[in-house]
Structures are given as structure tokens and as C-alpha cells.
Amino acid sequence: DTAVSQTPKYLVTQMGNDKSIKCEQNLGHDTMYWYKQDSKKFLKIMFSYNNKELIINETVPNRFSPKSPDKAHLNLHINSLELGDSAVYFCASSQVYGLLQETQYFGPGTRLLVL
Amino acid sequence: KNQVEQSPQSLIILEGKNCTLQCNYTVSPFSNLRWYKQDTGRGPVSLTIMTFSENTKSNGRYTATLDADTKQSSLHITASQLSDSASYICVVRISSGNTPLVFGKGTRLSVIA
Numbered sequence: 001d002t003a004v005s006q007t008p009k010y011l012v013t014q015m016g017n018d019k020s021i022k023c024e025q026n027l028g029h030d031t032m033y034w035y036k037q038d039s040k041k042f043l044k045i046m047f048s049y050n051n052k053e054l055i056i057n058e059t060v061p062n063r064f065s066p067k068s069p070d071k072a073h074l075n076l077h078i079n080s081l082e083l084g085d086s087a088v089y090f091c092a093s094s095q096v097y098g099l100l101q102e103t104q105y106f107g108p109g110t111r112l113l114v115l
Numbered sequence: 116k117n118q119v120e121q122s123p124q125s126l127i128i129l130e131g132k133n134c135t136l137q138c139n140y141t142v143s144p145f146s147n148l149r150w151y152k153q154d155t156g157r158g159p160v161s162l163t164i165m166t167f168s169e170n171t172k173s174n175g176r177y178t179a180t181l182d183a184d185t186k187q188s189s190l191h192i193t194a195s196q197l198s199d200s201a202s203y204i205c206v207v208r209i210s211s212g213n214t215p216l217v218f219g220k221g222t223r224l225s226v227i228a
Contacts, residue, residue, distance in 0.1 A: 004158070041202060043159070043218040056215070090158050106158030 003027050004107035006091050012113045013081060021076045021110045023091030031055075032074035033104065034066060035090040043090070049074050086114045117142045119219035121205050127225045132195055136222045138188040138205030146210035150179050150190045153202045153221070162190070162203075195226045 004025045013019055025032060033056075034046045047066040048056035054066070063079040078085060091107040119140045128134050140148070147166045151159035163172045163179040165188070171180045176199075178191045192199055205219040 040220065041223075042220050043204065045216060092158070103161045103164065104159075106160070108158050109156070 004091055004093055004105050006089075006107040006110050008110060009108065010111050010113075012115065014115050015081055015083060017081050018077070018079045019081060019112075020078070021089055021091075021112075023074050023076070023107060025072055025091075025093040025105070025107075027093055027095070027105060028072075029093040029095050029105075030071060031094045031102075032068070033092040033094075034074065034076050035092060035106075036060075037088040037090060037109070039087070047074075047076075081114045083114050086112055088112070117207075117209065117217045119205055119207050119217050121203075121219040121222050123222060124220075125223040125225070127227060128195055130195060130197055130226055130228050133191065133193050134195060134224065136190040136192075136203050136205075136224070138190070138219055140186050140188070140205070140207045140217070140219075142186075142207040142209055142217050144210045145183065145186075146208040146215075148179075148181055148188050149206040149208070150177070150188075151204040151206060153204060155201070159204055192224075197226050197228065200224060200226045 007022045031050045033048045035043050037043045046060050049068045052068045065077045067075045088109045088111050090109045092104040094102040094104045122137045149164045150162040152162050153159040162174050162177050165172050165181045167183050176193045181188045202221040202223050204221040207217045
């Protein structure tokens, strides 16, 4: 069984469109994250939710809006897509936020290409 | 400024050989240091997590070391296998603030037959 799953795996779209990426974890974890990995393979955290509550909101454009309908899901909605949004987006989860040695489990990534 | 620097940027070794990847950090206050393995097209997978008081930690053929005084860590891979080909990312956790994890850019390891 897949622990952290993301859909779609690939997303090709035009500038200006609005798109969503979905993430689900079946690990019973309390905390979920969204990361962006750029073309240079640099991972950067975007958002973190703990029990459906936003706890980290890095400096990302407000075109990006995370939505957590329940503890097992954290979706990422992106409005007015721009060329610079092209990247791989990873969802991750961990059991408890702030625990000293909590391990984050990553999803397979969604490869977004904006044309 | 909190930063994690990794070296080398990329590395090619023959199957069966050992190698060592380096990680230097300027993160404060330090909580723990993690090494992740990221296969091409996949999400990162945790290899080790070390706290301030731990000097070394092993996970199979992977051994991580930590020198909290010099703020350096290394990941040693013994008897490399083709499946070790991946990016290895060093991540340091800060014990306060809203950005708990600082990621390095990774070392791209290629193991060839």
C-alpha cells in the first residue's frame, strides 16, 4: 500500500490556468507538508499543516493555496500558473509536528510543466 | 543565515567501492541532522537522523557521522551497489522558528559497473 500518494504524477498546462494537486496519506499522521523542488534539485518547504491547521507558510505567492479537508489529505491549488511554477512538487507527512526525531515520508512527486 | 552545503555536487564511483559525502551547515539552533536518499523520479527517503549527542549512526551499508563542534556531517557508503545511484540530501532541523528544516542541494551519486 502506498503510504503517501499524489495525483497527478505529471501535469502539463498553459500559463494562466488554475490547477490542483492532491495528496493523501494513509499512515495516520497528524502533519502534512508541501515542498517544491526546482530544476536544480533544491527542495524547499512551502506549507505545513498539523491536524488541518496551517503551521508553516513560507513566502510563496498567494496564488498557491493549500487546502486540508481532513487530516489525511492536503491539496495544493495554484491559480494563474506562471512559467516559474514549473517544478516537482512533493507532499510529505510526519507523525507529530515538532517531535525531535520525527521522520517525514515523501510522496512520489508531481511534475508540473507550465508552457 | 541558516545554510546547508554539500560536497561534492556529483560523484561517479565503480560498483563495490566506498565513498563519502560531505555536509557542512551553519544552522542555529541545531536540533538534528538527517540524510535522505532520493532516487530519480521518486520522493526522498530517510536514511538516518542524528541529534546533537550522536556521533555516528548506521543503516546497513550507510554510516553517517556528526561533529557538532565543527558543524560537519558525512555519509559513508560501503561496498557500493548500482542501486545506490541517487541524490543524497543533507537536512538540518532547527529547534525553533517557523522553518524547521533546512535542505542541502544534494550530492548526485552514480555507481557504475
